Amino acid sequence: MDVVVEPGIGWMELNEYLEPYGLFFPLDPGPGASIGGMCATRCSGSLAVRYGTMRDNVISLKVVLANGDVVKTASRARKSAAGYDLTRLMIGSEGTLGVITEVTLRLQKIPQYSVVAMCNFRSVKDAADVAIATMMSGIQVSRVELLDEVQVKAINIANGKNLPEYPTLMxxxxxxxxxxREQTQIVRKLVSEHNGSDFVFAEEPEAKNELWKARKEALWACFAMEPNLEAMISDVCVPLSHLADLISRSKKELDASPLVCTVIAHAGDGNFHTVILFDPNQEEERREAERLNHFMVHAALSLEGTCTGEHGVGTGKMKYLEEELGVEALRTMKKIKAVLDPNNIMNPGKLIPPHSYTVRVYRWEILDLYHYAQLMCNYAKCQRNKVNARVFSAEGVLPHEIE
Structure with a gap:
């Protein structure tokens, strides 16, 4: 089952349209996200643990290239081995290779029944361990979300709730x-084996929606604690086996900081965010926020992870790409960019780190003022056969040339 849409439609609007047909598009990033933006950033959301990311749910694209060519990246077939995978090349390219004008999406049936559960732990490591154990057990969960105690406190303040302020799994x-119901009871047993407590679950639609509403509004809840501050948000992701280690190391660093920091994790796929609140008018606080972000990124990379699990690179994470991908991979990306967009008109300055380059330098020894004047008038042609001069060139590459 699939649907063809234009890029400006939002995923929530699309799902409202699909609901009468018993279908839905199974990605749930921020409420305002559009399908085109979701393709460009290769985003995901809390349902990625069951349905995958945008990379797994786009069948084909129609893209306008920098030279005006319109390319359809694939057919609507469920699978294909025909040529290069242009669809996956465009997904996550952040508008640097072309403009997406049409998207064919894979759809799913709306689940027949669902149960939402919540439980508390003494530490974020215990919570992460249960998330890992749940995924390793083969239980078909559709969401596994982790909130630390600071984030739960923010939700209580913002929404007038009275949730236990401990690290929490949903x-x-x-x-x-x-x-x-059977899967719920299996996880309940896992929770009890890992020092979990207060295991509760909801089956009624209103109760379930209320629980997930609190999770979806977690970022805005943070501002209820510190309404005059700004937020810096990390987006690291590691192999699931390293999640508990990364969260524990990060949490220790965050708790030692004078800034207010919260942890929100898509714990089922190793992706977690930290919301770091700081005063933009205080340079010391800004530097501390950046230090914390750098710490988590480098910790994730040391554990075979990534600097961005779902938010994209933009300009803020370009500096980490060489460490994560290597020089050869970056050089290949630059070559692809140069071929598809030689004039660098497609979202310039994003995703691809600036090219390293030098400028050709010419030194002229002028022996005759007449020839000097002639040279100045004809410099574009560099009529060296008419001018008694020597040229020295410092070889390098211009900004549009690839090393």
Whole structure:
């Protein structure tokens, strides 16, 4: 099942249209995200643990290239081995290779039944360990979200709730009624084996929506604690086996900082965010926020992770790409960019780090003022056969040339 849409439609608007047909598009990033932007950044959301990312849910694209060519990247077939995978090349390119004008999306059936559960832990490591154990057990969860105690406090302040202010895991189980309930009880046992407590679950639509609403509005809840501050948000992701280690190391660093910091994780796929609140008018606080962000990125990279799990590179994370991908991969990306967009008109300055370059330098020894004047008038042609001069060139590459 699939649907063809234009890039400006929002995912929530699309799902409202699909609901009467019993179908939905199974990615849920921020509420205002459009399908085109989701393609450009290769985003995901809390449902990625079950349905994958944008990379897994786009069948084909129609893209306008820098020279005006219109390219359809694939057919609507469920699978294909025909040529290079142009669809995946464009997804995550952040507008640097072309403009997306049409998207064919893979759809899913709306689950028959779902259960939402919540439980608390003594530490974020215990919570992360349960998330890992759940995924390793083969249980078909559709969401596994982790909130630290600071984030839970923010939710309480913002929404007038009275949730226990401890590291918290939230789960969603889908399927038939019997299957969803069975999986809930299996996870309940896992939680009790890892020092978890206060395991509660909801089956009624209103109760489930209320729980997930608190999670979706987590960022805005942070500003309820510190309404005059700005937020710096990290987006690191590591192999699931390293998640507990990374969160523990990061949490220790965050708690030692004078800034207010919260942890929000898509714990089922190793991706977690920190919301670092700081006063933009205080340079010391800005530097501290940047230090914390750098710490988490480099910690993630040391654990075979990435600087961005779902938010994209933009300009802020370009400096990490060489460490993450290597010089050869970056050189290949630059070559692709140069071929598809030789004049650098497609979202310049984003995603691809600036080219390293030098400028050709010419030194002229002028022996005759007449020839000097002639040379100045004809410098574009550099009529060296008419001018008694020597040229010395410092070889290098111009900004549009690739090393």
């Amino acid at each position: 789960f969603e189980f889908i399927g038939t009624e019997a299957y969803a």
